[in-house]
Amino acid sequence: MPDTAPAVKEKEPIVSQPVQVKGEERQIRRFSNLERVLHAVMIVSFISLAVTGMILKFSYTGWASILARVLGGFEAMGYIHRVAAVMMFGIFFSHLYDLLNRKRKEAGSLKALLFGPDTMLPTRRDLREFIASLKWFLNLGPRPAYGRWTYWEKFDYFAVFWGIAVIGSTGLMLWFPEFFTQFVPGWFLNVATIIHSDEALLAVGFIFTVHFFNTHLRPEKFPMDIVIFTGRVSLEEFKEDRPKEYEKLKKSGELESLMAEPYPPIVLRTIRAFAWTALGLGFTIIVMIMYAMIFAYR
Amino acid sequence: MRKRLPVLQTIGTEEQSPGQPFRAILRAVVLIAALSSAALSQEKADCLICHEDKDLAAVRGKKTVSLYVDEGRFLKSVHRDFNCTSCHTDLDGEEMPHSVPLQKVECGLCHGDRQEEHKESLHGKAIERGDPLAPTCQSCHGEHYILRVRDHASAVAPLRIPFVCGRCHQEGTRVTREREIPQARILENYSESIHGEGLLRKGLIVAPNCASCHTSHRILPHTDPRSSIARANIAATCATCHAEIEEVHRKVIKGELWEKQEHVLPACVDCHQPHKIRKVYYDQGMADKDCLRCHERENIVSSKDGHSLTVTVSVLSQSRHAATSCSQCHAGVNASRHRPCETISQKVDCASCHAEAGRQFQLSTHGQLVAINDPNGPTCKECHGTHGVLGKANPKSPIFAMNIPALCATCHQEGKKAAVRYAGREHEIVDHYTESIHGKGLLKSGLTVTATCTNCHTAHNVLPASNEVSSVHPRNTPQTCGKCHHGIEDQFLNSIHAKKMGEKDKHPPVCSDCHTAHTIRRTDAEGFKLDIMTKCGRCHETIAATYFDTYHGKVSQLGYTKTAKCYDCHGAHDILPVSDPRSRLSHDNVVTTCQKCHPGATRRFAGYLTHATHHDPEKYPFLFWTFWGMTGLLVGTFILGGVHTLLWLPRALKFRRERTMKRRRDQEEGTENA
Numbered sequence: 026m027p028d029t030a031p032a033v034k035e036k037e038p039i040v041s042q043p044v045q046v047k048g049e050e051r052q053i054r055r056f057s058n059l060e061r062v063l064h065a066v067m068i069v070s071f072i073s074l075a076v077t078g079m080i081l082k083f084s085y086t087g088w089a090s091i092l093a094r095v096l097g098g099f100e101a102m103g104y105i106h107r108v109a110a111v112m113m114f115g116i117f118f119s120h121l122y123d124l125l126n127r128k129r130k131e132a133g134s135l136k137a138l139l140f141g142p143d144t145m146l147p148t149r150r151d152l153r154e155f156i157a158s159l160k161w162f163l164n165l166g167p168r169p170a171y172g173r174w175t176y177w178e179k180f181d182y183f184a185v186f187w188g189i190a191v192i193g194s195t196g197l198m199l200w201f202p203e204f205f206t207q208f209v210p211g212w213f214l215n216v217a218t219i220i221h222s223d224e225a226l227l228a229v230g231f232i233f234t235v236h237f238f239n240t241h242l243r244p245e246k247f248p249m250d251i252v253i254f255t256g257r258v259s260l261e262e263f264k265e266d267r268p269k270e271y272e273k274l275k276k277s278g279e280l281e282s283l284m285a286e287p288y289p290p291i292v293l294r295t296i297r298a299f300a301w302t303a304l305g306l307g308f309t310i311i312v313m314i315m316y317a318m319i320f321a322y323r
Numbered sequence: 324m325r326k327r328l329p330v331l332q333t334i335g336t337e338e339q340s341p342g343q344p345f346r347a348i349l350r351a352v353v354l355i356a357a358l359s360s361a362a363l364s365q366e367k368a369d370c371l372i373c374h375e376d377k378d379l380a381a382v383r384g385k386k387t388v389s390l391y392v393d394e395g396r397f398l399k400s401v402h403r404d405f406n407c408t409s410c411h412t413d414l415d416g417e418e419m420p421h422s423v424p425l426q427k428v429e430c431g432l433c434h435g436d437r438q439e440e441h442k443e444s445l446h447g448k449a450i451e452r453g454d455p456l457a458p459t460c461q462s463c464h465g466e467h468y469i470l471r472v473r474d475h476a477s478a479v480a481p482l483r484i485p486f487v488c489g490r491c492h493q494e495g496t497r498v499t500r501e502r503e504i505p506q507a508r509i510l511e512n513y514s515e516s517i518h519g520e521g522l523l524r525k526g527l528i529v530a531p532n533c534a535s536c537h538t539s540h541r542i543l544p545h546t547d548p549r550s551s552i553a554r555a556n557i558a559a560t561c562a563t564c565h566a567e568i569e570e571v572h573r574k575v576i577k578g579e580l581w582e583k584q585e586h587v588l589p590a591c592v593d594c595h596q597p598h599k600i601r602k603v604y605y606d607q608g609m610a611d612k613d614c615l616r617c618h619e620r621e622n623i624v625s626s627k628d629g630h631s632l633t634v635t636v637s638v639l640s641q642s643r644h645a646a647t648s649c650s651q652c653h654a655g656v657n658a659s660r661h662r663p664c665e666t667i668s669q670k671v672d673c674a675s676c677h678a679e680a681g682r683q684f685q686l687s688t689h690g691q692l693v694a695i696n697d698p699n700g701p702t703c704k705e706c707h708g709t710h711g712v713l714g715k716a717n718p719k720s721p722i723f724a725m726n727i728p729a730l731c732a733t734c735h736q737e738g739k740k741a742a743v744r745y746a747g748r749e750h751e752i753v754d755h756y757t758e759s760i761h762g763k764g765l766l767k768s769g770l771t772v773t774a775t776c777t778n779c780h781t782a783h784n785v786l787p788a789s790n791e792v793s794s795v796h797p798r799n800t801p802q803t804c805g806k807c808h809h810g811i812e813d814q815f816l817n818s819i820h821a822k823k824m825g826e827k828d829k830h831p832p833v834c835s836d837c838h839t840a841h842t843i844r845r846t847d848a849e850g851f852k853l854d855i856m857t858k859c860g861r862c863h864e865t866i867a868a869t870y871f872d873t874y875h876g877k878v879s880q881l882g883y884t885k886t887a888k889c890y891d892c893h894g895a896h897d898i899l900p901v902s903d904p905r906s907r908l909s910h911d912n913v914v915t916t917c918q919k920c921h922p923g924a925t926r927r928f929a930g931y932l933t934h935a936t937h938h939d940p941e942k943y944p945f946l947f948w949t950f951w952g953m954t955g956l957l958v959g960t961f962i963l964g965g966v967h968t969l970l971w972l973p974r975a976l977k978f979r980r981e982r983t984m985k986r987r988r989d990q991e992e993g994t995e996n997a
Contacts (some may be wrong), residue, residue, distance in 0.1 A: 084877040099883040162970035166980060177967075199874075202931070203923030211930025214947050218874065219937055223953035227960055235964035242980035243971060265982060 052257040054285045061256045063116050068303045073109035075229045077102040083317035117189050143173045151176040177239050188228045190231040195221035234309035254296040257285045370407045396468045430460045440540035444893035484532035561591045614649040636709040673703045683783035699740045702861040724771040731776045755841040800833040852884040859889045869934040
């Protein structure tokens, strides 16, 4: 277990090296500006899609018809849904473009990008960390020293790929039924409706519960981790959360180049307001779905 | 005589052709024969030996019958020259005292043609079937003392005829009680009619008596086309006295109608009712001013219940009945009395003129209530008023289209007497009607052609929807609505809903099931469009439920109508099963139907399952397995994520606690160091 051994060792430097906090804390950049923007846009797009979609899915509930009125009717809802869908496709392709850019600038080759140490693809190490995590949960071992990307972050990342593919393709079919039925039978639209709607329910349910917990609500980060909005995290927290990556960056000397100043309070407040809104909307949608499925199901 | 008479008759028959001169000669021959044969038979004197005894009597059945014959009276009779045996033929040559009973006297031996007529008549037929009440010759003409008709003392003299007939045909006799006679109070009415009055009061023997119209011997029911009082013959019968009366009437009544349509023209009796001719239509010298002498007074009240009997002339003169005299409605006045109205025994019967309305009313719920003296039953005057009655085209009339809802509301408004009795489903009828498209059209827009209560329920023939002949019975509703909604009825009658009519106990929907009865809305109003789906869903439960599983259904459920609803695809009034080639959803038409909203729709596009459900593995296996596959994926992912999260939570809490403690410790150390 070479991975757990360093994790145990890691405890020593943390304890022995007191954090040098004087005045302002030191932060480390974790996300690029593009990534930050894409995530923020994705929040807007995703919540819009979720709200308008769920209104239609649970049209038999009282909240659905009220919200439909609030949003300006089913046609307006349709526009919002499609505009948000276009945004989502935009984000998706921007990210793919960004990956290609990075391949050229950072990794140098596709192989390096896909199979390098910071890869988003699941690796054996992720499996080991997953098992180690389960052990840690059951108090059978120490907390794994997570690296650049944890397995749950990779899961979320690929869930988006899966979602875009499944929800996106079926969504396009429902958007342009007359075009698609030139190639497929009409009942494909019925199948597409079920897949689109249930996959969306899965996505919404997963993001607004599991993802929210994993990133914001888990006690280490509670109540909220705004690293995706600011792009930076305090060095101390970074050391605790991603000991392996910290170690690596320190060794390679990259750490200093990633250091950044924290944002002024006004920016942070704005970011927090946005984040809280998103979080609140997400939870509200979950409550509404729960209500529709438990109390009003038809 | 017994042998000769038939011989003579035979000779007569052979020598003479039938007809009037023949009968006269025949009679003469018979008479001569009778006289000449007198010597051969018993003399009258022989009979009178016994029969001049005033006490001679015999018991027939339970009755004692006098057998006395008054010779003096007989000798005055028309048959005075005949021997007894001429009529009592069975006694010819019989030894005295003769055996009893005697055979019936056959008047037909001489009066053959009369007897033939009588045989055909109602009376003759009654004799034939052995009716004990049937009149024989003797019932009218008497027996031994028959006089000439022209003789005023004759039993059948014109002046006596009404009483001869009246013996059986007056109120209270066995005939009126036990036999079906369509007219009532015949003698009474006749005696008051202009005919009866002329004959009986004024002694005008040319005035018609019963026999003048009904004939003497060939009396037939008016339903018999040969009858003198049959509808087709009545004019001719009346015209025997009233010469050229048809000509006169053609001038009075629209001539064209008379010529063009056979039945438009009334027969005499339609206006001049039989037996009470003149009573209803002519005021017998009663001028309205005679009535107004008293009724114009403001303080005149009924002695019975004290209600005012004042008649305002101005009201009367502006009414529809301005030209109708008082006594025409208040029938039964007697002008010769000081108070002519004291003979009035009947309430005003509007049906005497408005016969058809009266007939309908009698059959209606209203009329049936009135018939059983229910105080809730409205009579004519409750709706039409009394002296001030106005036509329905007059805006002041209570039956003017716009006033009808308020008129009906006097009883049918919630809480009022009709609404209290009513046990059906419709409530707040008048209020709902007022808010309905019909009510708004009529009352707000003043469209007097808009349907008001009576357009659907009829004015006089008002019956509950449960009654099969009611205008609002489900079977008749399409026709009722179709009166105004031209073309819709035809569409509906070709639809599957109309075809299924009467197949089951629960009738398929008619107009009112989708459009309601009293809360009818504009069909282009949002509310109606959304409501119609639940209306269809009342019967088509599963199909409606599955509709709501599709995009179309979900959008309409949100309250938006710009999406396909039942009728957009299936049609409304002309709805047909998909298997019908004329259906909008038939193989040939379905693509066009989709193209109404989806211009690019193709045959494949039309394969979209508009009523798909993912709960039916038999019918829609693809949808069923897709749904359960997706559900499995959902449940699996959530279980994985949920368990992971729940396991994480306690460790993470501990991690946080340790971190907090460490930070605090670090801080303390840091402070110490400083």
